[in-house]
Amino acid sequence: MVKLKIELSGGLEILFGNSKEHDLEISQANGKVTLADVITKARDDLLTDRPELFMKDDSVRPGILVLVNDTDWELTGTLHTLVEDGDTVTFISTLHGG
Amino acid sequence: MVKLCCACQKEKAALKRPKTSEQLCKECFYSALEEEVHQTIVQHNLFSPGERVAVAASGGKDSTVLAHILTTLNNRHNYGLDLFLLSIDEGISGYRDDSLETVKRNEQQYGIPLKILSYQELYGWTMDEIVRAIGHKNNCTFCGVFRRQALDRGAALMKADKMATGHNADDIAETVLLNILRGDVPRLGRCANIITGEDSAQPRVKPFKYTYEKEIVMYAFFKKLDYFSTECIYAPFAARGAAREFVKDLEMARPRAICDLIRSAEEFRLDVKEGQTLPTAGKCQRCGYISSQDVCKACVLLEGLNKGLPNLGISRTRGTKGGKAGLPAAVDAST
Numbered sequence: 001m002v003k004l005k006i007e008l009s010g011g012l013e014i015l016f017g018n019s020k021e022h023d024l025e026i027s028q029a030n031g032k033v034t035l036a037d038v039i040t041k042a043r044d045d046l047l048t049d050r051p052e053l054f055m056k057d058d059s060v061r062p063g064i065l066v067l068v069n070d071t072d073w074e075l076t077g078t079l080h081t082l083v084e085d086g087d088t089v090t091f092i093s094t095l096h097g098g
Numbered sequence: 099m100v101k102l103c104c105a106c107q108k109e110k111a112a113l114k115r116p117k118t119s120e121q122l123c124k125e126c127f128y129s130a131l132e133e134e135v136h137q138t139i140v141q142h143n144l145f146s147p148g149e150r151v152a153v154a155a156s157g158g159k160d161s162t163v164l165a166h167i168l169t170t171l172n173n174r175h176n177y178g179l180d181l182f183l184l185s186i187d188e189g190i191s192g193y194r195d196d197s198l199e200t201v202k203r204n205e206q207q208y209g210i211p212l213k214i215l216s217y218q219e220l221y222g223w224t225m226d227e228i229v230r231a232i233g234h235k236n237n238c239t240f241c242g243v244f245r246r247q248a249l250d251r252g253a254a255l256m257k258a259d260k261m262a263t264g265h266n267a268d269d270i271a272e273t274v275l276l277n278i279l280r281g282d283v284p285r286l287g288r289c290a291n292i293i294t295g296e297d298s299a300q301p302r303v304k305p306f307k308y309t310y311e312k313e314i315v316m317y318a319f320f321k322k323l324d325y326f327s328t329e330c331i332y333a334p335f336a337a338r339g340a341a342r343e344f345v346k347d348l349e350m351a352r353p354r355a356i357c358d359l360i361r362s363a364e365e366f367r368l369d370v371k372e373g374q375t376l377p378t379a380g381k382c383q384r385c386g387y388i389s390s391q392d393v394c395k396a397c398v399l400l401e402g403l404n405k406g407l408p409n410l411g412i413s414r415t416r417g418t419k420g421g422k423a424g425l426p427a428a429v430d431a432s433t
Contacts, residue, residue, distance in 0.1 A: 009319070009327065010159070010315065010327045011327040011328065011329055014328075014329065061346075062343070062346035062347050062349070062350045063311075063342075063343075063346040065312060065315060065316065065319075067319075070112060070320070071110070071111070071112055071113070072112060072113035072114055072316070074113070074114040075101055075111055075112075075113065075114050075121055090319075092315055092319060093327070094159075094268075094311045094312060094314075094315045095342070095346075
């Protein structure tokens with residue numbers, strides 16, 4: 001069992017019951033949890049509204065930034081990034097105007 | 099596996115830069131981004147010493163980061179600019195009133211004065227009242243036309259020499275695409291200009307023209323800048339359409355695509371044939387605001403509102419081009 005903290009910002013929190021912080025627990029048969037698993041599980045367990053604004057195909061929608069413990073997921077292998085117990089995964093939408 | 103910053107070789111890398119693929123730590127990223135914006139400002143002569151500059155501030159990520167970086171660079175490099183924040187209150191309760199609270203905090207955080215100008219003062223209508231009068235259809239057209247003019251009027255009122263806006267590289271790439279899709283050749287030629295309205299009293303400059311949205315958001319996130327990201331209640335999630343999505347898809351496949359779209363527009367030159375004239379900037383006969391028509395778009399829309407004919411100026415009427423198939427007519431800029 002891997003326990004994670006999920007953070008949402010940039011307007012994404014609206015899709016997640018208007019809350020910026022959530023806890024998420026995932027267990028995988030082989031014990032390895034990737035960001036691909038986290039994204040799907042966050043959609044299934046936490047998302048309350050309009051999944052098409054969070055995911056596209058098997059990943060987040062382009063324009064949503066993903067960080068694990070404040071590190072860009074593009075440095076750690078995007079969907080294949082392994083997460084560990086206690087990690088914080090942050091999703092930030094860049095799609096809102098400014 | 100921890101990757102080290104490719105600049106300092108000491109700290110843990112925090113992000114991959116989309117434009118260069120460099121892996122940088124937070125501190126080296128701040129320096130790189132700030133230096134890039136500084137170079138853009140210097141190379142394109144965006145400002146001159148002593149100028150009074152309005153920073154168009156919505157409370158959103160782009161304008162918040164712009165206010166932060168401009169105040170930082172103004173101090174660091176002694177630009178000698180007299181900066182202030184200029185915000186427009188459209189009169190949308192539950193949305194703009196909240197974002198204005200963010201701008202008011204920015205005033206304190208960056209130590210530069212704030213001027214708020216409202217649609218109510220300028221036009222006699224708030225957006226809430228406009229939506230009550232015309233319904234939800236086309237309300238973004240009113241808001242967009244009114245806001246652009248409101249910013250210019252605010253800048254004039256405050257005796258600004260220039261206005262800086264937070265348009266980023268992704269915004270401009272999107273605008274280039276939209277102008278191609280519409281066949282709007284004159285706008286295609288000028289939409290990527292870093293300075294617009296050079297002949298007007300307050301030219302507009304875009305210091306983030308080459309700055310990727312990802313980096314602006316990362317900068318705001320790492321620095322924990324105070325910005326506002328609630329969707330407008332009248333157009334939730336609808337502000338950006340298919341072109342925006344397409345730009346993001348292109349970026350994912352090849353991050354340089356954004357720069358290349360901008361460059362395509364920069365290299366585009368409209369070949370004006372003999373005897374052909376482009377619309378020239380005149381003045382609106384009613385309000386005196388710069389306009390290529392006898393009466394500016396804002397005054398036409400306002401007349402419709404005041405006469406109870408809200409479709410005036412919305413459907414394709416005399417003197418307006420574009421506006422087909424539900425696309426907003428003017429896409430020089432989207433703030």
